[in-house]
Amino acid sequence: MPADRMPLLDVRDLCVSVPGNGGMIPLVENVSFCVNEAEIVGLVGESGSGKSVTAMALMGLIDSPGVQVRGSARFRGQELVGMPAKALRTLRGRDIAMIFQDPMTAFTPVYTIGWQIDEQIRAHERLTRRAARARTVQLLAEMGVPDPARTAQRYPHQLSGGLRQRAMIAMALSCRPTLLIADEPTTALDVTVQAQILDLLRGLRHSHGSSVLLITHDMGVVAQTCSRTLVLYSGRMAESGPTTTLFARPAHPYTAALLDSIPPLYGSRPHRLPAIAGVPPTPRERPAGCAFGPRCAYVHATCLPAPPALAPIGAGQLAACVLPAEGTPLPPRTIAQGMQP
Amino acid sequence: MNEPTPVLELRDVRKTYRLPHGQRLRAVDGISLRVMPGEMLGLVGESGCGKSTLGRCMLRLDDVSSGQVLFEGRDITTLSERRLRPLRTGMQMVFQNSTAALNPRRSIGDLLAEPLRVHPAADGRRRSAAAIAARLHELMALVGLPASALARYPHAFSGGQRQRINIARALALSPRLVVADEPVSALDVSVQAQIVNLFADLREQLGLTYVFVAHDLAVVRQISTRVAVMYLGAIVECGETDTVLHTPAHPYTAALTAAVPRPVVGAPPAMLLRGDVPSPVNRPAGCRFHTRCPQAQARCSAEEPALRALRPGHEVACHYPLPPA
Numbered sequence: 217m218p219a220d221r222m223p224l225l226d227v228r229d230l231c232v233s234v235p236g237n238g239g240m241i242p243l244v245e246n247v248s249f250c251v252n253e254a255e256i257v258g259l260v261g262e263s264g265s266g267k268s269v270t271a272m273a274l275m276g277l278i279d280s281p282g283v284q285v286r287g288s289a290r291f292r293g294q295e296l297v298g299m300p301a302k303a304l305r306t307l308r309g310r311d312i313a314m315i316f317q318d319p320m321t322a323f324t325p326v327y328t329i330g331w332q333i334d335e336q337i338r339a340h341e342r343l344t345r346r347a348a349r350a351r352t353v354q355l356l357a358e359m360g361v362p363d364p365a366r367t368a369q370r371y372p373h374q375l376s377g378g379l380r381q382r383a384m385i386a387m388a389l390s391c392r393p394t395l396l397i398a399d400e401p402t403t404a405l406d407v408t409v410q411a412q413i414l415d416l417l418r419g420l421r422h423s424h425g426s427s428v429l430l431i432t433h434d435m436g437v438v439a440q441t442c443s444r445t446l447v448l449y450s451g452r453m454a455e456s457g458p459t460t461t462l463f464a465r466p467a468h469p470y471t472a473a474l475l476d477s478i479p480p481l482y483g484s485r486p487h488r489l490p491a492i493a494g495v496p497p498t499p500r501e502r503p504a505g506c507a508f509g510p511r512c513a514y515v516h517a518t519c520l521p522a523p524p525a526l527a528p529i530g531a532g533q534l535a536a537c538v539l540p541a542e543g544t545p546l547p548p549r550t551i552a553q554g555m556q557p
Numbered sequence: 558m559n560e561p562t563p564v565l566e567l568r569d570v571r572k573t574y575r576l577p578h579g580q581r582l583r584a585v586d587g588i589s590l591r592v593m594p595g596e597m598l599g600l601v602g603e604s605g606c607g608k609s610t611l612g613r614c615m616l617r618l619d620d621v622s623s624g625q626v627l628f629e630g631r632d633i634t635t636l637s638e639r640r641l642r643p644l645r646t647g648m649q650m651v652f653q654n655s656t657a658a659l660n661p662r663r664s665i666g667d668l669l670a671e672p673l674r675v676h677p678a679a680d681g682r683r684r685s686a687a688a689i690a691a692r693l694h695e696l697m698a699l700v701g702l703p704a705s706a707l708a709r710y711p712h713a714f715s716g717g718q719r720q721r722i723n724i725a726r727a728l729a730l731s732p733r734l735v736v737a738d739e740p741v742s743a744l745d746v747s748v749q750a751q752i753v754n755l756f757a758d759l760r761e762q763l764g765l766t767y768v769f770v771a772h773d774l775a776v777v778r779q780i781s782t783r784v785a786v787m788y789l790g791a792i793v794e795c796g797e798t799d800t801v802l803h804t805p806a807h808p809y810t811a812a813l814t815a816a817v818p819r820p821v822v823g824a825p826p827a828m829l830l831r832g833d834v835p836s837p838v839n840r841p842a843g844c845r846f847h848t849r850c851p852q853a854q855a856r857c858s859a860e861e862p863a864l865r866a867l868r869p870g871h872e873v874a875c876h877y878p879l880p881p882a
């Protein structure tokens with residue numbers, strides 16, 4: 217593959233497991249995906265599906281005792297899995313940055329946010345304190361923080377959730393990373409502020425040339441932000457593909473059910489919402505065979521012996537379900553009229 | 558024609574918290590509304606706008622600072638706790654944080670039996686152990702949990718199941734009014750749909766009246782017959798669900814609905830509202846929304862718009878309401 221076509225991030229068969237039950241419990245199994253230059257890729261799944269574990273493993277940030285990370289994750293061709301801690305730390309912050317659901321985890325309460333962003337810049341570049349502050353103020357302004365010079369002098373707890381989230385994104389971008397991993401960056405925010413932050417993330421591709429791996433549980437966020445999407449269920453990939461395809465022709469019953477269970481804001485109101493019965497299994501009690509089996513409306517004998525392998529469906533779409541290969545694929549979704557004004 | 562008595566009526570209710578340094582936080586700032594029998598009123602608005610505070614005031618779980626609260630026509634604003642107690646069976650709350658609402662050291666059966674032991678039955682007599690046990694089984698069936706759940710402890714349940722338990726507890730005394738504070742916000746979508754359906758089923762089976770607090774507009778639409786939109790402690794728009802959500806008259810409602818990320822690829826990027834909600838300690842003079850309103854004009858920062866009926870059943874507090882689409 218020519219170098220300019222090489223994905224920025226290429227993850228193959230990433231597995232993360234922790235000791236337990238007298239053996240190893242897989243938290244994340246065989247997750248594969250790539251993120252190209254200036255692309256936003258969505259990682260969706262319900263809570264506990266392994267989104268954060270995947271992200272933390274990529275960043276070398278899982279420090280749970282006895283944890284095992286296998287598989288491969290190449291960033292610009294450089295292998296991240298097994299990379300020495302020091303080299304990873306250099307990469308982190310300079311080339312890859314991460315933002316979290318709770319901005320308080322990124323900031324320490326005892327310093328002003330400006331001071332913390334200055335330090336982050338100075339850790340990676342030789343700059344005077346003054347030059348660093350100038351950059352900090354400019355970054356905050358770019359993130360839409362009003363009165364950035366004064367806001368920089370405030371402490372994290374003195375800012376609203378939306379402003380803190382913006383400050384955290386400013387800090388993450390302070391060293392111009394090429395890849396931003398955003399773990400539920402808007403989950404704790406009001407929709408009005410979420411819309412502003414998503415707009416900001418979409419703009420980063422052009423303003424900073426950055427790619428984003430966007431972790432969320434909200435299919436609406438994915439639809440509006442990500443060109444390609446990966447659906448996780450119980451630590452495994454259920455489906456991946458171009459977002460348009462996934463929404464129009466989901467090949468995995470979980471993707472389809474997830475989309476159907478969202479109440480429509482427009483159109484006729486269903487008498488009952490098509491809910492998915494039961495709850496996702498925890499890693500300890502994952503059933504044999506397809507992990508979605510116990511909740512799947514299409515479950516049958518061939519689903520049960522082993523987890524179905526991820527198989528290509530069509531242009532760029534992959535699904536871990538036996539239905540397509542058995543010649544009984546899901547019907548296309550009647551495009552949600554109910555979702556549009 | 559005689560209008561039926563509202564199950565709940567608020568008349569200019571205010572709730573002010575006193576903060577250190579003599580500051581006052583007006584969490585609920587002059588709210589009047591009526592909830593009619595069988596109605597499901599959705600209460601929406603951004604974090605901190607006063608939804609939970611209003612919910613607690615409705616049920617007299619918090620004392621109001623001024624104004625009146627009427628339950629089934631009876632003024633309960635200043636009733637003593639003793640005189641309120643018999644009325645409490647008729648009105649119940651499902652709390653925002655389902656985990657914190659359940660004592661981890663008590664079994665589900667024990668938790669649910671408590672209100673049944675404390676409050677006498679309809680005939681004024683104490684309930685027998687057998688009657689309580691029968692009611693517990695009924696409640697489990699009602700919320701879709703196995704009877705075996707009664708012997709277990711809260712930690713053994715998932716978020717969705719814990720919310721079912723909370724609902725069962727609220728229903729134990731057969732209330733007529735249920736105020737549910739963000740009962741599905743912490744749940745995953747697949748489970749959220751189950752609980753939304755449960756609320757709809759319970760309304761049909763038991764003829765309940767709900768006030769349903771949520772920040773997810775699509776969830777509110779699925780559940781409510783009427784919607785009230787709150788901003789900084791006040792209702793800025795109120796009316797029939799689809800009228801308010803689809804042809805909003807208040808610029809804030811319009812911004813709120815536009816900001817919902819719709820699960821449709823290529824949906825137009827949401828309209829952006831500038832800035833954050835101002836602090837309720839220093840709420841803007843004039844229209845409380847004018848600092849963020851794209852339609853604001855000179856009059857808006859000087860004069861506060863009153864909540865008035867645009868047409869029957871559709872109220873808005875704005876000097877320049879949006880035209881119907």
Ligand SMILES: Nc1ncnc2c1ncn2[C@@H]1O[C@H](COP(=O)(O)OP(=O)(O)OP(=O)(O)O)[C@@H](O)[C@H]1O
Pocket residue numbers: 574575582583584602603604605606607608609610611653772837
């Ligand atoms: N006991 C209290 N003392 C002081 N201020 C309070 C108290 N309870 C609530 N407030 C304040 O009152 C305002 C309204 O709070 P409330 O919890 O009712 O908001 P909410 O709309 O339910 O928000 P959320 O969507 O975050 O649950 C907020 O500014 C809050 O900080």
Ligand SMILES: Nc1ncnc2c1ncn2[C@@H]1O[C@H](COP(=O)(O)OP(=O)(O)O)[C@@H](O)[C@H]1O
Pocket residue numbers: 234243261262263264265266267268269270280498499
């Ligand atoms: N260090 C750990 N040790 C054991 N289990 C863990 C650890 N970290 C996460 N898990 C479990 O792995 C699963 C996936 O977690 P996570 O990636 O945080 O989910 P989410 O998709 O909500 O981000 C969950 O069941 C969680 O409880």
Ligand code: SF4
Pocket residue numbers: 468469470506507508509510512513514515516518519524536537538539
């Ligand atoms: S493999 Fe079987 S159980 Fe799993 S999603 Fe497909 S049809 Fe359902």
Ligand code: SF4
Pocket residue numbers: 807808809844845846847848850851852853854857862874875876877878
């Ligand atoms: S009164 Fe003025 S500022 Fe307030 S919502 Fe209406 S137009 Fe906007």
Ligand SMILES: [Mg+2]
Pocket residue numbers: 267268269399400
């Ligand atoms: Mg997570």
Ligand SMILES: [Mg+2]
Pocket residue numbers: 608609610653738739
């Ligand atoms: Mg609340």
